[in-house]
Amino acid sequence: MFLKIESMAEVFILMLLAVFVVAAADEAPFVGVNIGTDLSDMPHPTQVVMVSVPNEQILGIGQSNSTAANWVSHNVVAHYPATNITAISVGSEVLTALPNAAPVLVNALKFVHSALVASNLDRQIKVSTPISSSIILDSFPPSQAFFNRSWNPVLPLAPNKEAVDANTLVHYSNVFDAMVDAAYFAMAFLNCTNIPVLVTESGWPSKGDSNEPDATIENANTYNSNLIRHVLNKTGTPKHPGIAVSTYIYELYNEDMKPGPVSEKNWGLFNANGEPVYILHLTGSD
Numbered sequence: 215m216f217l218k219i220e221s222m223a224e225v226f227i228l229m230l231l232a233v234f235v236v237a238a239a240d241e242a243p244f245v246g247v248n249i250g251t252d253l254s255d256m257p258h259p260t261q262v263v264m265v266s267v268p269n270e271q272i273l274g275i276g277q278s279n280s281t282a283a284n285w286v287s288h289n290v291v292a293h294y295p296a297t298n299i300t301a302i303s304v305g306s307e308v309l310t311a312l313p314n315a316a317p318v319l320v321n322a323l324k325f326v327h328s329a330l331v332a333s334n335l336d337r338q339i340k341v342s343t344p345i346s347s348s349i350i351l352d353s354f355p356p357s358q359a360f361f362n363r364s365w366n367p368v369l370p371l372a373p374n375k376e377a378v379d380a381n382t383l384v385h386y387s388n389v390f391d392a393m394v395d396a397a398y399f400a401m402a403f404l405n406c407t408n409i410p411v412l413v414t415e416s417g418w419p420s421k422g423d424s425n426e427p428d429a430t431i432e433n434a435n436t437y438n439s440n441l442i443r444h445v446l447n448k449t450g451t452p453k454h455p456g457i458a459v460s461t462y463i464y465e466l467y468n469e470d471m472k473p474g475p476v477s478e479k480n481w482g483l484f485n486a487n488g489e490p491v492y493i494l495h496l497t498g499s500d
Contacts, residue, residue, distance in 0.1 A: 243446055243448055243458030243459070243460045244445075244460045245441075245445050245461055245462070245463060246460075246461070246462040246463070247462060247463045247465065247483065248414070248415055248417075248462050248463065248464045248465040248466065249465060249466045249467065250465050250466075250467060250469040250472065250482075252469035252471040252472035253467055253469055253486040254470050254471055254486055255486040255487055265289065265290065265299050265301070265303070266302070266303040266304075266305075266306065267285065267302065267303065267304045267305055267326065269305045269306060269311060269312045271285070272304070272308055272312065272318065272319060272322050273314075273315050273318060275304075275322045275326065276315065276317075276318025276319060276320075276322035277318055277321070279325045279328065279329075281325075282322065282326050282328070282329050283325070283328075283332065285326070285329075286302075286326060286329035286330060287329070287333075290302065290330070290333075290335070290339065291335070294335065294338075294339075299338075299339055300338070300339060300340065301339060301340040301341070301342070302326060302330075302339060302340070302341050302342075303343065303344055303414065304319070304323050304326055304342070304343045305319065305343050305344075306343075306344050307344055307345065307346040308343060309346070309349055310346045310348055310349065311346075323341055323342070327341045342412070344414040344415060347396075347397075349361055350393075350396050350397060350400045354396070356384075356386070356392050356393075356395035356396040356398070356399050356453070357384075357395075357399050358399070359395075359396035359397070359399045359400040359403070360400050360404075361400045361401075361403070361404065384453065385452065386452060388440075388444075390413075390416060390444070391451040391452060394413065394451050394459050395451045395452060395453040395454075397411050398411065398453050398454065399453070410457070411459055412459070412460050412461070413459055413460070413461040413462065414461075414462045415462060415465075416441060416461055416463065416464060417434070417437070417438060417463050417465060417481050418433055418434040418436075418437035418438060418481070419477035419478075420433075420435075420468075420480045420481075420492065421476055421477065421479075422476050422477035422480070423476045423477065426475065426476070426477050429476075429477045429480065431491065431492050434481075434491070434492065435492045435493075435494065439494045439495045439496060441461060441463065442496055443496060445459060445460060445461050446458075464481050465481050465482050465483075466482060466483055467482040467483075467484050467485070467486055468480050468481070468484070468485050468491065469481075469482070469486075470485075470486055
């Protein structure tokens with residue numbers, strides 16, 4: 215298992231996990247790393263490449279095809295193929311972080327994709343948007359999960375006419391699998407199946423306030439090390455065994471300038487100066 219925790223609530227507070235609904239199920243699994251920008255000593259852009267539409271630009275891109283085309287031209291086409299860009303994240307947790315932009319989020323995705331089609335890059339570069347796990351209600355047990363119905367107008371998933379087994383009885387040894395399966399079951403609740411999941415943020419803080427006792431270096435190392443092994447072993451989840459869930463670790467650097475509790479500043483694998491917070495252990499079993 216990833217990490218033995220006495221309280222599921224503690225895990226949900228500490229674990230940040232967003233679901234990225236894209237990617238082909240038959241692709242080889244990979245593990246990436248998120249990069250934040252609230253650092254006092256941000257590495258030079260020549261060392262770090264980020265491709266994401268900032269939340270504050272969603273409204274403009276979602277209301278204008280030409281604005282989306284210009285964004286893709288300046289931020290993607292101009293750097294490809296010299297830079298190996300494989301996906302574009304349109305915003306981050308827009309539905310919950312910027313609800314006023316939610317009505318145009320789907321259009322923003324479509325417009326960005328159309329710009330890639332026009333540049334003949336749509337097969338090489340995928341487009342999607344990270345969604346906070348908080349949009350999934352009753353996530354445990356996963357089989358009873360469903361999306362918050364208040365977001366139905368902005369979740370236009372095409373229905374798939376297949377039977378849904380509501381009596382699945384499975385055992386979960388870690389919260390990661392439970393949350394991923396919760397996303398699968400929530401989509402199945404809408405009769406939407408055969409949609410693979412890519413996790414764009416999952417991690418564990420290495421330090422926290424006095425009321426965050428589980429935010430420790432040992433726990434962070436245990437979680438992220440086992441997460442990497444779990445993904446690369448192609449274990450899959452109880453609902454979809456053998457189907458790997460590629461994942462981005464949250465995050466590469468500690469963001470010492472980030473507001474909020476101590477844990478918010480300490481999700482990184484490295485400090486801002488490049489020194490490792492801990493050394494990942496990638497041998498052994500989950």
